Amino acid sequence: MKLTELFLAELEREAAGTRRTLERVPEGHNDWKPHEKSMPLGYLAALVARMPAWAAMMVQQDELDMAPKGSSKYKPHELNTNRELLQTFDESVIEAREALQSTTDEHLMTPWRFLVAGKVVSEQPRHIMLRDAVFNHLAHHRGQLTVYLRLNSALVPAIYGPSADEGRFDQ
16 A cells, blocks of 8 residues: 555544544633643644644645744634634645645655754654654644543544443443
């Protein structure tokens, strides 16, 4: 199996559970945090919605500098409704799908760099960065989001297996 086929299949599998999670984000709670050191719910949900598009960035660009010298700090556009979250997510998945369909396994073997203020934080072949910084990272933040859902009395979707709210075997 080609790497591109593997990543496209993974994108489709992960997109389903991620979309179900984003559908349940309670509106009007964007500033809510479970702890003072935690990111706000709205920021986390928007991050999860945009993460699939990182695959396109890793295919189409050779690097990303999160804090280029001399520029202002990045502040993402806030998404206030489930409709905005889902639209952003759907667009991100389309962007990722198109980028993965248009690339080659050979290109995925070439290096990709993550920088902060011009300093290399990580440099790995694109296929490793896709696995680590997109798919594994997405699963991590989606997991955080499910905890936020539980703490806000929202239903938690079944993702890799049953949740206490959905798909239980004893029902």
